[in-house]
Amino acid sequence: MKVLIFGSTGQVATELKRHSGVTSLARKDADLSDPAACAAAIAAHPSDVVINAAAYTAVDKAEEDEALAHIVNADAPGAMARVCAAAGRPFLHVSTDYVFDGSGETPWRVDDPIAPLGAYGRTKAAGEDAVRAAGGTHAILRTSWVFSPHSANFVKTMLRLSETSDALKVVRDQMGGPTPAGSIADALMVMARALHDGQTGGTYHFAGAPVTSWAGLARATFAAAGRDVAVTEIPTSAYPTPAQRPLNSRLDCSTLEAEFGITPPDWETDLAQIVSEILA
Ligand SMILES: NC(=O)C1=CN([C@@H]2O[C@H](COP(=O)(O)OP(=O)(O)OC[C@H]3O[C@@H](n4cnc5c(N)ncnc54)[C@H](OP(=O)(O)O)[C@@H]3O)[C@@H](O)[C@H]2O)C=CC1
Ligand SMILES: Cc1cn([C@H]2C[C@H](O)[C@@H](COP(=O)(O)OP(=O)(O)O[C@H]3O[C@@H](C)C(=O)[C@@H](O)[C@H]3O)O2)c(=O)[nH]c1=O
Numbered sequence: 001m002k003v004l005i006f007g008s009t010g011q012v013a014t015e016l017k018r019h020s021g022v023t024s025l026a027r028k029d030a031d032l033s034d035p036a037a038c039a040a041a042i043a044a045h046p047s048d049v050v051i052n053a054a055a056y057t058a059v060d061k062a063e064e065d066e067a068l069a070h071i072v073n074a075d076a077p078g079a080m081a082r083v084c085a086a087a088g089r090p091f092l093h094v095s096t097d098y099v100f101d102g103s104g105e106t107p108w109r110v111d112d113p114i115a116p117l118g119a120y121g122r123t124k125a126a127g128e129d130a131v132r133a134a135g136g137t138h139a140i141l142r143t144s145w146v147f148s149p150h151s152a153n154f155v156k157t158m159l160r161l162s163e164t165s166d167a168l169k170v171v172r173d174q175m176g177g178p179t180p181a182g183s184i185a186d187a188l189m190v191m192a193r194a195l196h197d198g199q200t201g202g203t204y205h206f207a208g209a210p211v212t213s214w215a216g217l218a219r220a221t222f223a224a225a226g227r228d229v230a231v232t233e234i235p236t237s238a239y240p241t242p243a244q245r246p247l248n249s250r251l252d253c254s255t256l257e258a259e260f261g262i263t264p265p266d267w268e269t270d271l272a273q274i275v276s277e278i279l280a
């Protein structure tokens, strides 16, 4: 199975590149701010399956840059999905917990109504719609709180801040599942194979367990790093950001398990290895 992926430097793309049969397109090969170039790149690179692992992921910056974020996160995936639909190639796309409004405490099910709170979430929601509207075989995998040794993520931010501070304030009331990028790549490859073999796709959730808060993830990170950092747990109201984030990011991952046999990864297992790679 030949797999073409958009993204090369990102967290998920870096992990996808470890799998055999994967060809990656970096920004210089296909810039998502040019959707037609992305469509052309699919035509120019024969493959069995296409996975989009590139996105505009700067959540706060997107608030003042929504036009570009929309092209990258919605128009480009839409163009990719239409080429794939016409060519009969399955298309897999990654989306986010930030499409939900974060109300309640119940894990979000795949068919629950979405209502993004910020620009990033709005553009990702529009991307989901564009992929579905293309009408081809597809899978949309919503995940959350991705971490890995590569690119930018909260675990790396915490380790960087702890170089210069031994006391940090971190929000306690946003709840979700931290997800290792390597587990997402593994899930996508299983799904790609299944869709290639004729299985029906749709929209799915995939997040690490157990649920925690950002403060909980910060504490676990410092424990794994052996760093003595005092984490003060604060409410979201005490940490104002340009983009509002959902309080409830819990994702119900049951349909992914039922249809593909893929179970939520235990993020605590991978954290120690990832932290030591970051520190090395
Ligand atoms: N990070 C997270 O916590 C979460 C991510 N997701 C989703 O998972 C997917 C993968 O995210 P993740 O691996 O964390 O991404 P990263 O933030 O690690 O990397 C983003 C990737 O997208 C590429 N990219 C951004 N803009 C463009 C562009 N205009 N043209 C070409 N490439 C571009 C970047 O390339 P370059 O290096 O050139 O900038 C980089 O490879 C995305 O769809 C994201 O929305 C979902 C939930 C949580
Ligand atoms: C750095 C820092 C952040 N925070 C808060 C801010 C915010 O509410 C929360 C998370 O911070 P970040 O900005 O690192 O995380 P953020 O960029 O919002 O992470 C999101 O990225 C996108 C791409 C996704 O799709 C989401 O699933 C999610 O992973 O932690 C603190 O409380 N203390 C701190 O010292």
Ligand SMILES: [Mg+2]
Binding pocket: 057, 058, 059, 060
């Ligand atoms: Mg961020």
